[in-house]
Amino acid sequence: MSETEELREFAVNLQQDVIARADAAEEGSLRTTAFTEHMIQHLIDASEIDDGTVCDFEGRGMRCSGWYLSEDSDRLDLFLSVPRLDGLASTVPKAEIETAFRRLSAFLAKALDGLHKGMEEALDRYDMCRSIYDARTELSHVRLFVITDGVATVDHIDNENIEGVEVSSQLWDLRRLFRAVSSGANREPIRIEFASLGGEPPRCIVASPPDSGYRCLLTMLPGNALVEMYRQYGPRLLERNVRSFLQLRGKVNQGIRKTIIEEPQMFLAFNNGLSVTASGLTLEDHGDGTATLLSAEDFQIVNGGQTTGSIFRAWRKDKIKADLLQVPIKITEILSDGDVEEIAPRISQSANNQNKVNMADFSSNHPFHRRMEELSRSIWAPPAAGMQRQSRWFYERARGQYHDALAQNRTEGERRAWERIHPRNQLVTKTDLAKYEHTWSQLPHIVSRGGQKCYLDFMDVLEKRGAFEPDETWFKRCIARAILFRQAEKIVSRQKFGGYRANIVTYSLAWLSHHTAKRVDLDAIWGSQKLSDPLAAFIETLSHQAHEHITNPPGGQNVTEWAKKESCWDRFREHSIAIPAEIEAELISREKAQHSPSAHVFEDQTSADEAAQMERVAEVPAQTWFDLAAWAKDTQTLQPWQRSLSFSLGKLASSGRRPTRKQAMHGEKIFEEARSLGFRG
Structure with missing residues (x-):
């Protein structure tokens, strides 16, 4: 296949990915936004940028589609999309690319000069412009990215200097993106x-x-x-x-x-x-x-x-x-x-x-992701309402797996048949998964820090959790949480809040998780592949509360930064919002929630080996734990936290309660260490 043919095939896949992303968010008329989101993710995967947030702005002679500011305000990335979405790999005229860079540069200059001062504060564009203005004395380097799914003919773009800040220009067209993706390295080597x-x-x-x-x-x-x-x-x-x-x-x-x-x-x-x-x-x-x-x-x-x-x-x-x-x-x-x-x-x-250092950062080959990949290739999802055909949710452990699998089907008919079984809107990436799980784990402030930071934190939690292997039940409930999140995105999009959709969704669902004690019936969501009408209506109510909370930060601070703070979540978590009777009727019982294996996120699940360990520790008499704690204090042979845990295990045993997975793991180690040091209890 010639490069021209490969580019056209790549352009079609890109077009369909964007359409699926836009339709999934119920923003069919805003495919430019979906295109920007998709291209930012490609740039992240190519290691060109750390992260990015979509934010559309257009004014006289100015345009911007998204931004990212480093934590120390030293580096700023600005994005402007020039989408074709025709699947034809058509040429983008040089004049159009040059105009795009001029408009993005003009936006930067105006933002540095205080463009936000004439904007409504509740809009995300205000947040973007104010953040750039606040960082003006710290910035040392700005990169302007013009991104397009056409083929550009521009060979060179001069760097410039705006108010003492070095500004470099980056053009990512279809050819450059295709070469980065198809090179195998997924990035341009230095x-x-x-x-x-x-x-x-x-x-x-x-x-x-x-x-x-x-x-x-x-x-x-x-x-x-x-x-x-x-x-x-x-x-x-x-x-x-x-x-x-x-x-x-x-x-x-x-x-x-x-x-x-x-x-x-x-x-x-x-x-x-x-x-x-x-x-x-x-x-x-x-x-x-x-x-x-x-x-x-x-x-x-x-x-x-x-x-x-x-x-x-x-x-x-x-x-x-x-x-x-x-x-x-x-x-x-x-x-x-x-x-x-x-x-x-x-x-x-x-x-x-x-x-x-955590090796979780090098995680595509992590056993957790490999197992998720295996499960996604074998588990059939129930047909949606009114449909007969079953489908699969495709877990993409490594970038590009979906398109690689699609390309293995040689004829157009075979590809269409494969896509019916694996629809693009049922593709789940590693960063998607982290966002869904951390939301349900009631960490919306972490989710609000962006896809990459959320993912790394998720993997850090997974590493601390220790050995965990998803099973079929956990996979289905994980997908149910994905359905919950994605349909919440549609609900929030319909409210026309004017920005901060990602923050509103994660805060709304984290509140739901907290105040229902994670008792939403995930099995029912998996079975119907959608939310019930009462649940969808309640999420709409929650979204208005979350929007009001997020966009009114104390002290007039930046909305984006406010949403990233744990104090933001602490305050929203305490909001009193009446849960409708219809929702209460749908919730599973507390007993079922507590004793059902795989019911929630992976830190709550107990493997067979861990259950056996919990049983062994539970069988140690309460007085033995009390004696161990006293012996350790008298001999000063264990650390204070170990003595404290020993006493706590004694109290659990005396009341007939079982230790948690973590208590059992540490308790058994403490008991073995005490024995090796001379304890004879």
């Missing part, structure tokens, strides 16, 4: 030419362990070389790092900054440096175990994001001389027989001892 960073290319010590699939180079780089890399590529340097730069909030980052500013000559002694992976190095071998590093392909900092970001910020904000810093670097070149996706995460996990 190539570093070391001579272009200023100074001489670094000389390195080279080691090549036999049969390892890699070779290592040890060297040092001056701080100004890292500054230039970060200036050019920003967070893209950190795609395989386990987290983004932590914005100087932790003690580690503050310590790095203090050393950079006050004792730059000590930086080499105090800092562990960077661990880097690359898939292709150009070397000048000196024959003595050393070589000069000329260039590196697919250059990625897998450990040292804090160091890199801190140096760049100190150079940008504190005007330090970065060339005074010497930074130790270990570069691991993944050779042709090595697996970069396997080796890079393990390097990061092993090398990182500055901040806590």
Whole structure:
């Protein structure tokens, strides 16, 4: 198949994805919004951006479709959509692209100048413009993204400077997006030419362990070389790092900054440096175990994001001389027989001892996601009302799986038949799942922080939960929560609130989860594949309460930031809203909710092994736990929390109650440790 034919097929898939997204939200007339949402997600998956929020604005000579501001207000991304949605991979004229960049640039200039001052405060565009205005003294770099599903003919767009802020332009057309998606890497690799960073290319010590699939180079780089890399590529340097730069909030980052500013000559002694992976190095071998590093392909900092970001910020904000810093670097070149996706995460996990690392961040292959994928390929959903045909909910563990599976059907008829079984509006991604589960876990403030932060927090919870394997019942109830969330989105869209739909939905459903003690009948939702009329009507009522609460933050603070705060949820959770009798009648009993396995989110589910452990701990007599707590206090052999838990387990046993899963897990370890230390109870 030629590239032209592949582009057209890709354009059709993109068109259908957007239509399905728009129809699912009951916003068929606002496909531009759905297009922007879809393209932002592609840019996130391509590691071009951290996140993004859709927000449409149009004024005289100005347009903007969405935005993202980094937590430290240092970097701003603005998006403008130029959709075709014709599935034809048609050409977008150069003049149209240039006009789009001019309008986006004009919007930026006006926003920096106080555009929000003439807007209604309850609108999301006010929030966007005010946030940009408030960040005007902190911004160092703005990226303007023009995104289109047409094929552009623009080769070069000059960067500019607006009120002292460096502004770069990024054009993402159909061809660039297709190449990013179809490359397998799902991103554009970074190539570093070391001579272009200023100074001489670094000389390195080279080691090549036999049969390892890699070779290592040890060297040092001056701080100004890292500054230039970060200036050019920003967070893209950190795609395989386990987290983004932590914005100087932790003690580690503050310590790095203090050393950079006050004792730059000590930086080499105090800092562990960077661990880097690359898939292709150009070397000048000196024959003595050393070589000069000329260039590196697919250059990625897998450990040292804090160091890199801190140096760049100190150079940008504190005007330090970065060339005074010497930074130790270990570069691991993944050779042709090595697996970069396997080796890079393990390097990061092993090398990182500055901040806590969770391997959940490298999670497409996590057993939880693999099991969800298996279940989604085998479980049939009941037919919707008035229909006879059953379908499946397709769980996309890795980006692009849906389209890959669709493409395996060769004829148009086969593809249509496959899509009838796996409709696009029943596609669930990992970030979707995190949003649904965290909402039901009553964490709407986490959901409001954006898809990526919500997903990472979800995976962190999953890791802390320990071994968990979804079963068929859990999968069905998980999809029921997806149906609940998606139909709530439709309900909120119909209210025409003028923005903040995502926040309103998650807060409304979190309130429902809390005040019903998670007793909504998820089995009934799965069985009918829709909400009951009384439940839909009550969600509409809740949405008005949530909108009123979210858009009236105390102290006139930013609405978006207010929705991200736990205090916002704490206050809304206490709202007294009468639950209609029709809803009460639909709820399952408290006894059924408490004893039904797989009833709720995964932290509530107990495996067979965990149930056996709970039984063993429950069989320990109450007096034994009390004696253990007293013995530990007298001998000072256990930690205070262990003594406290031992006493609590004794109280549970004396009242005939069973310990929780976590209490049992810790209790058994405490008992074993006490025995090993001499306890004879």
